[in-house]
Amino acid sequence: MKTVFTGNFTQQEPIPEAGIEAALSVLRSGRLHRYNVAAGEDGETALLEQEFAAFTGAKYALAVASGGYAIGCALRALGVQPGDRVLTNGFTLAPVPGAIASVGAEPVFVEVTDDLTIDLDHLARLVADGDSKVLLLSHMRGHICDMDLLMQICDGAGVRVVEDCAHTMGGAWKGVPSGRHGAMAAYSTQTYKHMNSGEGGILTSDDPDLMARAIVLSGSYMLYARHRAAPPPEAFEQIKWVTPNVSGRMDNLRAAILRPQLADLPCQIDRWNALYRAVEDGLRNTPGLKVIERPVEESIVGSSIQFLLPAFSEQQIAAVLQACVARGVELKWFGGAEPVAFTSRYDSWRYASPQSLPNTDRILTGLMDMRLPLTFSVEDARVIAQIIREEVSAVALAA
Ligand SMILES: *Cc1c(COP(=O)(O)O)cnc(C)c1O
Numbered sequence: 001m002k003t004v005f006t007g008n009f010t011q012q013e014p015i016p017e018a019g020i021e022a023a024l025s026v027l028r029s030g031r032l033h034r035y036n037v038a039a040g041e042d043g044e045t046a047l048l049e050q051e052f053a054a055f056t057g058a059k060y061a062l063a064v065a066s067g068g069y070a071i072g073c074a075l076r077a078l079g080v081q082p083g084d085r086v087l088t089n090g091f092t093l094a095p096v097p098g099a100i101a102s103v104g105a106e107p108v109f110v111e112v113t114d115d116l117t118i119d120l121d122h123l124a125r126l127v128a129d130g131d132s133k134v135l136l137l138s139h140m141r142g143h144i145c146d147m148d149l150l151m152q153i154c155d156g157a158g159v160r161v162v163e164d165c166a167h168t169m170g171g172a173w174k175g176v177p178s179g180r181h182g183a184m185a186a187y188s189t190q191t192y193k194h195m196n197s198g199e200g201g202i203l204t205s206d207d208p209d210l211m212a213r214a215i216v217l218s219g220s221y222m223l224y225a226r227h228r229a230a231p232p233p234e235a236f237e238q239i240k241w242v243t244p245n246v247s248g249r250m251d252n253l254r255a256a257i258l259r260p261q262l263a264d265l266p267c268q269i270d271r272w273n274a275l276y277r278a279v280e281d282g283l284r285n286t287p288g289l290k291v292i293e294r295p296v297e298e299s300i301v302g303s304s305i306q307f308l309l310p311a312f313s314e315q316q317i318a319a320v321l322q323a324c325v326a327r328g329v330e331l332k333w334f335g336g337a338e339p340v341a342f343t344s345r346y347d348s349w350r351y352a353s354p355q356s357l358p359n360t361d362r363i364l365t366g367l368m369d370m371r372l373p374l375t376f377s378v379e380d381a382r383v384i385a386q387i388i389r390e391e392v393s394a395v396a397l398a399a
Helices: 017-029 044-056 065-078 095-102 120-129 147-156 208-218 252-283 313-326 358-365 377-398
Strands: 060-064 084-091 106-110 132-138 160-164 182-190 203-207 304-308 369-370
Touching: 017 252, 044 060, 044 084, 044 203, 044 252, 060 065, 060 208, 065 095, 065 132, 065 160, 065 182, 065 203, 065 208, 084 095, 095 106, 095 132, 106 120, 120 132, 120 147, 147 160, 182 208, 203 208, 252 304, 252 377, 313 377, 369 377
Parallel strands: 084 106, 084 132, 132 160, 160 182
Antiparallel strands: 060 203, 182 203, 304 369
16 A cells, blocks of 8 residues: 555644734734824834844834735835836746736846756846846745845846745845845745735835835835834935825734744744755655755755756656645646646746746746645655655656
8 A cells, every 4th residue: 555645735833822812912902903002002013023123133124914015015115117127036926026017017037047046147147238127036935046146246237136035034045034135025924934924924124215115105104103113204204205105004913923923933944944854855866856955055944845857758747746646745836837726937927028938947847846834744744755756756767
């Protein structure tokens, strides 16, 4: 009998009891709107921002309605205009080009490398064209590129960087937290990310002007003095007259759920990485399968794992997917021609002008992706890796 895995790849852990308690107390107060605070009270949202800024080392933080909203807000704060060309990863997920399109700008896709990071040579060539003033850098699936080199390329050409840290909350490059290199960084607290408030996002920056704009954009009205991780009132003096309100605030209920999760995050990261390393170890030296080696400079958060089947045909990949799912292991494939569930590729975003990325095409054709929820044990991770190993080997050896 072949082992069948019975765990659920999309089942999260419950919200910590402290978060449930805090949420109930917000509900009992009736003060759910972030600016609805009692005398002497800071409010859960302002406190979350203060704690998140401390967690990453950013000067300022702003909690908003979603990760996608945080990215769009950053692009607006940077003054991206309709028709502007914004550089971004060819390998990412739909909210990234979607945020660019939401401000009327044009996504310009950069190739991916075999390490699943942005191709810095291709980036340097596109930056040299001089048509783009902003890079929206997606740390897709938690893979962090050489950030020193990336910033050198962008700074040298006056290109501002917005970091999409939806998959790197808690990660770092050479000890510098992810999100601390660019002008602004966006995080998501949507259910499938590293903290879970259903929906939610956080934007960080050290730039007082950009953050003042982001706060007014998010819908602060003239209540920005109630923030605890915001620039001083002077930063708002000019911009408050010229910055539109594009409401996308976070509320106190979500913030209450998130604060205990932020306190637990370092411990959760260790648990994710134990699962990741168990799957990685189990997959090593499988015929036909290439593990993505993680650079020593990178501190990872292993909430998902990717691997390549570089020489497999579409039929062989379909056979692996089918055999794994029959044994309870849900793999996602980035090579499919049609977008499926959360998985889509740059050529499925047809609102963007058609672009040709031959390396990205080649890599995505063999790219497999798997979530690692914390409801799995390390033993589960070993079983999953063994199933993948057996099924990939069977297909490779049958060829
Ligand atoms: C989830 C995600 C986002 C956006 O987050 P939402 O909170 O769902 O809007 C942005 N970028 C990437 C890569 C994501 O996976």
